[in-house]
Amino acid sequence: MPRYAQLVMGPAGSGKSTYCSTMIQHAEGINRSVQVVNLDPAAEHFNYPVMADIRELIQVDDVMEDDSLRFGPNGGLVFCMEYFASNFDWLEETLGHVEDDYILFDCPGQIELYTHLPVMKQLVEQLQQWEFRVCGVFLVDSQFMVESFKFISGVMAALSAMVSLEIPQVNIMTKMDLLSPKAKKEIEKYLDPDMYSMMGDSSIMLRSKKFMKLTKAICGLIDDYSMVRFLPFDRTDDEGISIVLQHIDFSIQYGEDLEFKEPKELDEEPGNQNYDEFFQDRVDS
Numbered sequence: 001m002p003r004y005a006q007l008v009m010g011p012a013g014s015g016k017s018t019y020c021s022t023m024i025q026h027a028e029g030i031n032r033s034v035q036v037v038n039l040d041p042a043a044e045h046f047n048y049p050v051m052a053d054i055r056e057l058i059q060v061d062d063v064m065e066d067d068s069l070r071f072g073p074n075g076g077l078v079f080c081m082e083y084f085a086s087n088f089d090w091l092e093e094t095l096g097h098v099e100d101d102y103i104l105f106d107c108p109g110q111i112e113l114y115t116h117l118p119v120m121k122q123l124v125e126q127l128q129q130w131e132f133r134v135c136g137v138f139l140v141d142s143q144f145m146v147e148s149f150k151f152i153s154g155v156m157a158a159l160s161a162m163v164s165l166e167i168p169q170v171n172i173m174t175k176m177d178l179l180s181p182k183a184k185k186e187i188e189k190y191l192d193p194d195m196y197s198m199m200g201d202s203s204i205m206l207r208s209k210k211f212m213k214l215t216k217a218i219c220g221l222i223d224d225y226s227m228v229r230f231l232p233f234d235r236t237d238d239e240g241i242s243i244v245l246q247h248i249d250f251s252i253q254y255g256e257d258l259e260f261k262e263p264k265e266l267d268e269e270p271g272n273q274n275y276d277e278f279f280q281d282r283v284d285s
């Protein structure tokens with residue numbers, strides 16, 4: 001039986017931990033068992049129960065205080081993640097082997113983890129070896145996406161994670177509840193973007209006269225992949241959360257192996273007496 005995982009990624013403060021706690025509550029509401037693993041060695045507090053916490057393995061503060069290492073917060077975090085990557089047996093032991101488990105990995109916000117460092121890719125490969133089907137969930141803050149040029153940079157970050165991890169990825173715009181009705185309307189065009197028409201946007205024109213060719217090439221690249229679209233995420237909207245979860249479940253085929261269990265009688269060869277009786281009863285009733 002496969003196991004299922006969401007790798008919850010995105011820039012600092014994009015809402016990853018909030019997404020995890022919202023998802024946990026939603027899952028409880030629909031009677032599904034979902035658990036969270038904290039992979040942020042700098043996390044201080046979370047408002048969800050964790051089944052495993054990377055800080056039991058290593059903490060950023062300890063790395064920064066170490067006289068022989070002398071790292072700052074970002075270098076310290078990268079060191080922690082590399083240490084984690086060479087100690088996956090810790091994760092294996094903590095996760096155990098539960099068939100059908102569904103785990104959200106709350107990742108750190110350092111964007112370099114998703115663009116060029118190998119740690120996340122190594123984690124994905126390791127999870128796949130443990131029979132996890134992994135979906136990347138890339139979060140960007142809708143507050144920063146209401147202008148085209150900011151949007152392009154958000155899309156590039158999402159695309160870069162998608163290309164480097166090589167797993168199905170669902171991109172999400174968070175904090176939709178904070179947008180004004182006008183901004184909400186405005187942001188609709190960014191959910192399923194047409195990059196070429198965005199080129200005509202005045203906010204891009206103003207900034208990029210000098211770099212028009214480069215902007216065109218970037219927009220063309222994004223359009224060629226035609227894979228980057230966003231789902232809105234409003235933590236107060238249960239129906240919206242359910243749609244997001246459905247997309248993710250679909251991408252990792254969650255539930256396909258959970259289909260309907262046949263009654264005991266039907267396990268035997270068709271054509272045998274029990275089987276016939278079973279259907280005969282149904283016709284009679």
Ligand SMILES: Nc1nc2c(ncn2[C@@H]2O[C@H](COP(=O)(O)OP(=O)(O)OP(=O)(O)O)[C@@H](O)[C@H]2O)c(=O)[nH]1
Nearest residue numbers: 011012013014015016017018108109174175178235
């Ligand atoms: N209103 C609103 N606030 C949100 C939402 N998601 C996150 N926030 C707020 O945004 C801030 C950052 O959210 P976190 O969930 O900690 O973000 P994060 O991506 O885990 O941050 P790091 O782990 O530091 O990278 C917190 O103050 C949250 O309360 C949302 O959907 N709506």
Ligand SMILES: [Mg+2]
Nearest residue numbers: 016017040043
């Ligand atoms: Mg967090």
